[in-house]
Amino acid sequence: MDYRELDGGREFVARLEHGGDWRAQIERFAADEGVGAAFFVGLGAVRDAEFYFYDQTEQEYYPEVFDEPLEVAACVGNVSMLDGEPFAHTHAVCSREDGTALAGHLNAGTVFAGELYVREFDAELHREHDDTTDLDLWPL
Amino acid sequence: MDYRELDGGREFVARLEHGGDWRAQIERFAADEGVGAAFFVGLGAVRDAEFYFYDQTEQEYYPEVFDEPLEVAACVGNVSMLDGEPFAHTHAVCSREDGTALAGHLNAGTVFAGELYVREFDAELHREHDDTTDLDLWPL
Amino acid sequence: MDYRELDGGREFVARLEHGGDWRAQIERFAADEGVGAAFFVGLGAVRDAEFYFYDQTEQEYYPEVFDEPLEVAACVGNVSMLDGEPFAHTHAVCSREDGTALAGHLNAGTVFAGELYVREFDAELHREHDDTTDLDLWPL
Numbered sequence: 498m499d500y501r502e503l504d505g506g507r508e509f510v511a512r513l514e515h516g517g518d519w520r521a522q523i524e525r526f527a528a529d530e531g532v533g534a535a536f537f538v539g540l541g542a543v544r545d546a547e548f549y550f551y552d553q554t555e556q557e558y559y560p561e562v563f564d565e566p567l568e569v570a571a572c573v574g575n576v577s578m579l580d581g582e583p584f585a586h587t588h589a590v591c592s593r594e595d596g597t598a599l600a601g602h603l604n605a606g607t608v609f610a611g612e613l614y615v616r617e618f619d620a621e622l623h624r625e626h627d628d629t630t631d632l633d634l635w636p637l
Numbered sequence: 638m639d640y641r642e643l644d645g646g647r648e649f650v651a652r653l654e655h656g657g658d659w660r661a662q663i664e665r666f667a668a669d670e671g672v673g674a675a676f677f678v679g680l681g682a683v684r685d686a687e688f689y690f691y692d693q694t695e696q697e698y699y700p701e702v703f704d705e706p707l708e709v710a711a712c713v714g715n716v717s718m719l720d721g722e723p724f725a726h727t728h729a730v731c732s733r734e735d736g737t738a739l740a741g742h743l744n745a746g747t748v749f750a751g752e753l754y755v756r757e758f759d760a761e762l763h764r765e766h767d768d769t770t771d772l773d774l775w776p777l
Numbered sequence: 778m779d780y781r782e783l784d785g786g787r788e789f790v791a792r793l794e795h796g797g798d799w800r801a802q803i804e805r806f807a808a809d810e811g812v813g814a815a816f817f818v819g820l821g822a823v824r825d826a827e828f829y830f831y832d833q834t835e836q837e838y839y840p841e842v843f844d845e846p847l848e849v850a851a852c853v854g855n856v857s858m859l860d861g862e863p864f865a866h867t868h869a870v871c872s873r874e875d876g877t878a879l880a881g882h883l884n885a886g887t888v889f890a891g892e893l894y895v896r897e898f899d900a901e902l903h904r905e906h907d908d909t910t911d912l913d914l915w916p917l
Binding site for chain 3: 645647648649650651652653654655657662663665666678679680682684706708709710711712713730731732733734735736737738740749750751752753754755
């Protein structure tokens with residue numbers, strides 16, 4: 498695998514705003530603070546969630562929308578630059594009232610409550626188009 | 638979203654004790670070590686799990702108990718102060734023998750085995766009642 | 778619980794190689810870089826996944842193979858030494874096209890794409906056989 502050693506930057510804890518979008522808030526924070534490379538983990542709850550499932554053969558994203566309250570049992574993601582703007586690549590595992598889990602690439606979700614730990618790196622990571630997967634990945 | 642930059646404190650790796658409670662052990666550790674702000678991630682297995690699902694309309698927690706052996710595929714949480722004591726807000730994704738996942742706010746679970754990484758911050762975070770959600774959240 | 782305070786070491790971000798094995802790549806990286814203690818989190822997608830479910834009564838691992846494309850919604854694990862080699866204890870939560878989640882101890886999985894954050898510690902952790910669980914755990 499390709500990897501890069503990075504120097505640690507700032508560390509943040511955050512409380513996502515009730516009623517706002519989970520991913521958009523992380524991106525606005527990153528833009529405001531000038532975060533160009535970070536990983537984050539988090540937990541909380543959403544009122545709804547839109548996952549994107551990537552069809553590895555068709556190489557297209559297909560949305561899967563759950564318009565119901567869900568716990569966010571685990572959120573793992575990162576921030577890097579895409580087309581000149583911070584992009585929060587966000588995956589999440591959510592759960593229903595009966596405990597069953599739904600998970601994937603979280604495109605959007607209306608926050609009920611959310612808590613994040615953001616580990617910034619003293620670097621800027623850039624996503625570029627990767628021909629093999631048709632995804633925007635890091636050339637490390 | 639509201640956020641705060643924090644200075645990093647100590648870092649710990651931990652092995653949860655077989656037969657003890659997953660969350661209570663984290664809180665005892667935090668009390669013993671004087672940890673007033675931290676995030677943690679972990680993995681392992683439990684003999685049983687009690688999740689709390691938060692009804693966003695009723696604003697009440699409802700327990701969902703699974704009295705069966707489960708893998709802990711992912712655990713994400715944090716430590717902060719609630720009513721003068723360290724509280725470990727703990728979410729987890731568990732799985733059954735057939736691989737299907739159960740997830741949510743982990744109130745309790747009897748540890749079979751567990752491994753944690755704890756990132757302390759050089760600060761004390763306090764939870765206070767939030768009227769909108771009826772949850773105890775951080776005023777950052 | 779048993780725990781140890783560790784000094785932080787290097788920090789890495791990584792891009793897993795398309796077509797390679799998820800866990801084996803982490804172990805090769807750890808061997809190449811001399812990483813003897815670390816925690817990691819990650820996200821991505823795999824073409825297939827083999828989970829090991831540990832039967833807590835029989836104290837045996839049973840494989841559960843999913844030969845289908847899956848998102849990796851959350852991956853949490855650590856690196857420590859087992860029999861003189863770096864071992865990547867890797868748990869993951871995956872999801873199918875309909876959003877339903879599968880999770881557990883990830884023994885193997887063919888990477889479609891993957892991104893990791895690795896937090897090394899300035900230490901070497903060793904796994905040793907634990908009689909109670911019949912697992913290889915850390916004596917901390």
